[in-house]
Each structure stands twice: as structure tokens, then as C-alpha cells.
Amino acid sequence: MIDDPSPSVSTWVREDFGIELDALEPVTHGADQQARLWRARAVDGTGYAVKLSGGGTPAGLLVTAHLAGQGVRGVAAPLPTRDGRLYSRREGRRLSVVPWVSDERALGGAMTLAHWRAYGEVLAAVHAAAVTDDLAELLPRGGGTYQRILTATRAQAGRLRDPGRAGAVAELAEVWASVADPVAALIRAVERLAVEVRDRPGPAVVCHGDPHLGNLLLGPDGQVWLIDWDDAVLAPRECDLMFILGGVLAFAPVTGEQQAAALAGYGAVDVDPARLAWFLAVRALDDLSDWTRQALDPDASAADRSFAVRIVRGLVSPDGLVTLATSALRDLDRSR
Template identity: 40%
Template sequence: MGETLLRKWLLADFDLEVVELTPVAYGADIAAQVWRAATATNVYAVKWSGAGTNTGHQVAAYLGDSGLPGVPEMVRTIEGGLWSVHAKKRLTVTPWIDGVRAAQSGLTEEQWAEYGVLLRRVHDAEPPIRLRDALPKHSHIDARTPTIAAEVRERLEEPEGEVAEELAAVWSQYEHVITDLCTNRPPAPTGPRVICHGDPHLGNVLVDDQLHLIDWDDVIYAPREQDLMFMLGGMGDVGPTTPTQLDAFLRGYGPHTIDQDAIHYYRHVRAFEDVVGWSHQAITGPEEPYALAVVKGILDHGLAALAVSAER
């Protein structure tokens, strides 16, 4: 999408007269485009995305308006809405956070504890009944993953290009793991549900003088283990990598008896989503070699390896 059109939308929808636009490239969400947008007086993060659901923005707005530290407020449209729609994608605006991704900078022990506090506050929030009832109870990514997996398998029968050929070899090598993820899903948990971010790894945490949890597209109403799973192994350097870091996070999070069966379920589901999603990107782009490397890591020593080893 061209800058001229985006500037027009921001002026018409949000009354923002943008003087400078800078594309921001980060993450696995190829359905989204993000910009740093500067006006004469302020700087904003602008996102145009077809991913996730509307409820993610509603939750972020509820938490931000409630004054929960670490959740950016949503900038309203001229008509008071949380987003506008163009080409069937949502255009949203939040204040720009001039920080670094925690996945790049890492977190100190003190910051890990701070992150535990932040995630606990999200989980303890009590949304209005109407918002609570509107929240997804199941992952929108999980729902479409089997179809994408079938497409990947079909493409790998006759791989085109060096990356696809190597991916086919990887899928063959780890066939037992992928088959397990596809067919041997543990029972879904039935514990109490709370607001869950759905994707709270360090790639979605910005660090300046405090921590900010961003990208609420995957919000879900689920047992809190949906989020806690990301802290308990298998996520590499986008989760705790040492016992000290994990202890600091759990100390900040506070008392909770972790349901290991629920952790097992959410780890299994996420591993399948990641293997399939990154494999699809390795075939279709962008950044095919990088996506291939991610798939290898997930299967060899990451979330998939941990999910399957727990069943043996």
C-alpha cells in the first residue's frame, strides 16, 4: 500500500496529519503492515492488519483505558471507534513506544519479575460481561492450521527450489514428530478462563523505562496456562532461558498452581501451529531461509521436541 493512501486514511479516519511515515518490519505476521507515523506534535504506531479478531483491540482498549501499566492505549477514530476498515483490513493507531524488543535486548532479573506482574494483572482483569462473552474461546490460528498443513504436505511432494527441497527433507526426518502433533492432541483443559494475550513471548514486549505488551491480535478467553506456557520452556530466547529468569517471572506473577496438563495441551497446539505456519512461509515467503531455520529449531530442540517428549 502506498504512503499517499495511508496518509489520506489517517487524516480522514483519525484526524492525524502525518508528516513522516516509516515502515516497520518485524515478526511472523505477514498479514500485517506496521508504520511509525509522525505528526507535527506526536508519534504513533500504525497497523493495517487482517489477522486476529476485533476483540483483541477491544481488550487492549479496555485494559489501556483501565490504566493497566504496560498496555498501550488505543487512539480513537474521529467517530470514536477503535479502528477503521480498508480493503477488509483493520487500521489501528497507538502511541509510538520508543523502546527495543525484549527478544533483542533480553530482560534483567528485575524486568522478568516486572513482566510477571504485568501478565498477572492482565489475567486478573475482570472485563465487562459483554466483552468477556465476545472473546474467542479457541485459537483462530489453530482452526485453520490443518488446512495449511495439508497444503504444505502437498507442495512438499514435489518441492520447488532449494529451500523447499530442504524443508521436505526436514519434514521427512521429523515425520514422527509432525504426525504426533497432527493426530495425538491432548485433551483440552477445562479450568477457569481469564483474559489471555495469546502470544506473550518477548517478541511482543517493548522495553523503555517500563515493559509494554503489544500486539493483541491473538487474545483469547482461556485458562491462564495458555499464556504461561510461553514461560515454561521450548520458546528459546523469546522466553526465560535460565532457572533464575523463570524464578523471577514466577515471583512477579505470584501464587498459582500451574496445571501441567493444560501446559501440555497449549504447548502441543502452539508447536503444531508454528511448525505448519513457518513451513508455509518457507515455501511461499517472505524470508524463506529464515523460516526454514525456525522450523528446524522448533522440531529439533524447541517447542515441538518438548511437546512430543512429554508424551513419551
């Protein structure tokens, strides 16, 4: 987690981007512990999203600039600095400025079927975008960190089996114990399918990597914007499509009508069920282990730890991602 640099941000934006701000409001939703986000208002009334990132790479900024330059609707390009770069450097962190496109988040918002269709259209346009040499060099490969995710999952499971548990550790140990068999099965399936996915990788396209409803903003007449591209990757399209086909777009299941609208916007696609199930399983284990880590972080606030515990409980619920991934793997086995 990075320190709060709010008092300096307005000065940095003025010096680096030539924008004079008269308001700067922290945005608290989001799971990136290495970043700070503000809603800013310039003296002329224009709204901006100002972000200070302490980790990762600038790949997301390069991707959004590239996609917006190709005319992809629903992707907001970063504003250039005074010297034409996509971001500036401040105290070892990346400072970026993007237009503030909407106040309405899809998560918990009034998402219509027109929005669902537009969501599919945006994903289709992203996946159809040309992969430049710069993108190929900078973007990581989707699913490439699965071994690290398996190691982290095993480590959390071991930590929660230790004696002398109390408080949040005891609560989470109870949660993990309730899904011990499914989690072990997911780990085995990821290891088994990794060979198949590697040998039959499918074409790699630009993928957002994390296009859930929390990263979708809504506008009038069905307009949507896909934001927060920090997890952009080169991967088979199943890496993104699992958020529709696997039902993981929100904390509530995606309905058949919503799924149909999104796929109508996306267009005809031949989905590989093995790749889809593999990406679902990897994501389920990643979320489960990472949110558990956050729930047990002694440096986090009590509110943040409590929120993380709720997320973990949601992941293992009947509609949660662990359950959805387990079901997808079961269906894959039955189809063979």
C-alpha cells in the first residue's frame, strides 16, 4: 500500500499535464492496493480520473491509447503529458490522467440489455484490435502466472491449517475447510489442463483480463466504458469471455437473457470449453488466495479485512466463482 500523496497531486497534474485542478476527491472502491485513484475537476469544469500507481507496468495505458486510437468505442485514452508521454513519474510512481466518462458503475447500477449488448461489442472490438510489436513485447501472457497462483493457494491452505487459530484466521479456516475438496480438485485440474492449454493455445488477442462489472461504467442509450486496464494481457479470448460464459461478471449470476445480449453484441465465436474452464479455475484460485491474504493482512484496516472476508465467503457461495469453476470442470469432464 502506498502513502496518501493527495496534497501534491494537484501540483503534479498542473506541472506534468498542464491541467489546473480545483477539486480532488479520493475514489475508494477498487482492489489494487498499490494504487490511488481520485476524481478530479479542472477549473473549466472538466472531470478527470487521476491515478498514481506504485506497481505493475504501464501496459494498460499503452493498450488504451492504442485501442482508442483505432476507434474502439468504450475505451477512454489517457491524456498525454506536456512532453507527449502517456504518464509521468512522481516519487517512483506512475501518474496518469484519463477523462472521467461516467458516474454510474455497472456493479449495482441499472444495467439494461442494451448495456449488455454494448459490453459484448466493446470486447469484440478489443479482441479484433491489431497486436503491435510494442504490445506484444509489453503485455504479459494470460494465465502465465498460474504456477505462482497454485503456490499461493497451497500456502494459504497450509496457513489456515495451523493450530492456535483465532479471530479472522479461525473464521477463514472454517470457510476453507468447507471447500477443501473442491479447492484441491481445482488445483489438480489446473495442473492437468495446463498441458492441454499449452499444446492447443489458440490465437492470442488483446484481452482486458479483468472485465467484471466493477470495471464497467454505464452511460445513456446503452453506452458503456471498460476501465482499469492494469491486468491487460495477450491471451486466447476465453480469458475475457469467461466473465460472460462462466457467469463471473458480478456477485450475482449472469442471467440467460443478459448473457444472450452480450453474445449478440460480441458476435459468433467458437469457444474452447477446456480453455474456458482452465481460465475459470485459475481465476477462482487466484481470487480465493489473494482475498484471503488481504483478510489476514495485519497492516490492513479492520474495515478492509472485514470486506475481504465477505468476498471470500462470496467466492465459495453457491453462486460464487469457486462453485462456478467447479461446475465448469465437471461439465467438461462429462462432455469427454
